[in-house]
Amino acid sequence: MSQGRKRIVIVGAGIVGIATAALLVEQGHAVTVIDRTGVAAETSKGNAAALAFSDIMPLASPKILFKAPKWLLDPLGPLSIRPSYLPSLTPWLWQFWKASLPGRYEASIATQTSLMRLAEAEMMALVDRAGIAGMVRHDGSLELYESDAEFNAARNGWQRREKAGIAFEHVRGSRMDELQPGLSPRFVAGTFVPGWKTVSEPQSFALALWQHAERHGAMFDKAEVRSLERYEEGPSVRLADGTRREADRVVICAGAWSKRLIDPHTRLRIPLDTERGYNTTLPPGAFDLKRQLIFGNHGFVITPLETGLRVGGAVELGGLDLPPNYARSKSMLDKAATFLPGLKTSDGVEWMGFRPSMPDSLPVIGALPEDPSVLLAFGNGHLGLTQSAAMGRLIADLVAGTKPSIDIAACRPDRF
Ligand SMILES: Cc1cc2nc3c(=O)[nH]c(=O)nc-3n(C[C@H](O)[C@H](O)[C@H](O)COP(=O)(O)OP(=O)(O)OC[C@H]3O[C@@H](n4cnc5c(N)ncnc54)[C@H](O)[C@@H]3O)c2cc1C
Incomplete structure (x- = not known):
């Protein structure tokens, strides 16, 4: 594996996990996405199809x-x-x-505005690619x-x-x-x-983005992740069949179920x-x-x-x-x-x-304090389709260790 190329496991093949996989494989990482149901088979399947960048x-x-x-x-x-x-x-x-x-409301508008600008630029560019x-x-x-x-x-x-x-x-x-x-x-x-x-149909749109990720080498594994673990060299996930997948980074994109996965591993109580x-x-x-x-x-x-x-x-x-x-x-x-x-x-x-x-209408983007090799990307509420490519870009920034494309202090996992 070439220097800089990382093995990344993404938990969750909703639109956020898919877009994140696409942006990471485009950067040359070895990405496996694990989902218990399928690709875009849950929340990201039936939403209202809006790319609501002005919201x-x-x-x-x-x-x-x-x-x-x-x-x-x-x-x-x-x-x-x-x-x-x-x-x-x-x-x-x-x-x-x-x-x-x-006061908090004004600050949220400022963060949403920069997140939406990034979301539009990243999504429209990804759609073209x-x-x-x-x-x-x-x-x-x-x-x-x-x-x-x-x-x-x-x-x-x-x-x-x-x-x-x-x-x-x-x-x-x-x-x-x-x-x-x-x-x-x-x-x-x-x-x-x-x-x-709007997209022509949310599930077919998500599947088309997934095909793009697959063409760049992304792999899919249909399995339920039971827990996060560590092995000698990095993070891993334990699957329901008892086997383990090891990685350099694990990204939690499990939508509304993300809390169930991370709660046992952190002192944070992310609401x-x-x-x-x-x-x-x-x-x-x-x-x-x-x-x-x-x-x-x-x-x-x-x-x-x-x-x-x-x-x-x-x-x-x-x-x-x-x-x-x-x-x-x-x-x-x-x-x-x-x-x-x-x-x-x-x-x-x-x-x-x-x-x-999330109660403050902002997503969670950042590393788990107890293990910086576990990254969190969830909580987009009404706007997960709209913001998915921005989530992917920001996770790619964190994996690369570069300055995030926008200020994400307001989206830190420990902000509550
Ligand atoms: C009625 C409705 C209308 C909406 N309209 C819009 C809209 O117009 N525009 C917009 O931008 N957003 C809209 N949204 C919001 C949007 O659908 C969500 O924000 C988005 O789908 C969330 O994507 P996600 O990838 O974070 O989560 P999900 O799509 O829920 O994906 C999470 C995945 O993680 C998997 N998973 C969870 N736990 C585990 C585990 N332990 N092991 C393995 N896999 C696991 C699940 O199977 C699931 O596939 C709408 C939502 C609803 C409900």
Whole structure:
């Protein structure tokens, strides 16, 4: 093995593990990705397909503290907490509240802004190198408001985006109809973001990126990782069949399950939890959707995919083990039918996924304090697809021992 070439084991073949593998093999490292389910077979399979590079406003915000109590009153609304999970969630909620206070919120916007700039540059370059530019749609998004009060409440966030150089256009009347014909008249205004992108279908996109990584030598191993270990020369992982994989670096990209793997090996108590999200994918022809539509006040989006039309979002705080409640998918589909009269709602496929969510809306990027050869890359919450190539670049920087492409102090594993 040539000098500088490292053996790297990545745990987790979601979009973050895939993009990280791609960036590491491109640099000549020997990379094996281990996943118990398959490549892009869990959360990264069914998301809403947005490359939301302009989404720099953290979820943890003064605004959400104001909105959350109202949302929680509706059991099928944009935000819900499974009562039996509330005791386990308390530390996460406490950190979420602290991160929503004005000082921390401002700092989070600054970090998200630089992370998103890196994310866009890295993802678009990776897509080009992988030869899959045709899988990215450039038709923007349209956020919709049902009243002037709702539109005015959103203005502050748009002003912040404007300062960050993000282009958008507030629209009404015929311009709104032109961007999306057939909307319910309940929508009085909208904001069009031309730079917003979506992928043709999240799982095929992730698989295409994986093929690129494979062409550069990345290997896949279908297995469950039981624990992190050390051998004489470096880190290793113990698999469920009892065998061990040794490496120079182990990268934990296990999404919402990452905490379960690292907790036994660190004094850090990283407050990773999951925001469960739901959707329904309708067959092609359900509606002539021109671009992704965002219903911010209802906590869901509708995305045109090459395989149909995906309706969903919402946040359910309920941990990793409780069964899904697909009444949530149905509720969003019912609302979508009133928002888009004429939407054909039959023959949909329901899905639930586990967003890996940190209470301050920032991911975890960095080394485990107890063992700097174990790197952590998870916690992108609502934005894992969008930020995956940036996560890969930053992990590649850490492996190379060079200065990270952006300041990642706010994403340190020991920040809590
Ligand atoms: C409804 C919904 C809509 C969303 N929409 C968007 C969107 O439009 N744009 C966007 O950017 N993001 C979106 N997201 C968020 C995005 O999907 C996630 O942030 C992203 O998929 C997380 O990727 P990941 O690689 O970190 O985790 P995952 O995709 O969950 O991958 C982690 C992998 O680790 C594996 N694993 C875990 N533990 C072990 C173990 N012990 N051994 C072996 N393997 C293990 C799992 O099998 C899994 O495959 C959405 C999420 C949801 C739920």
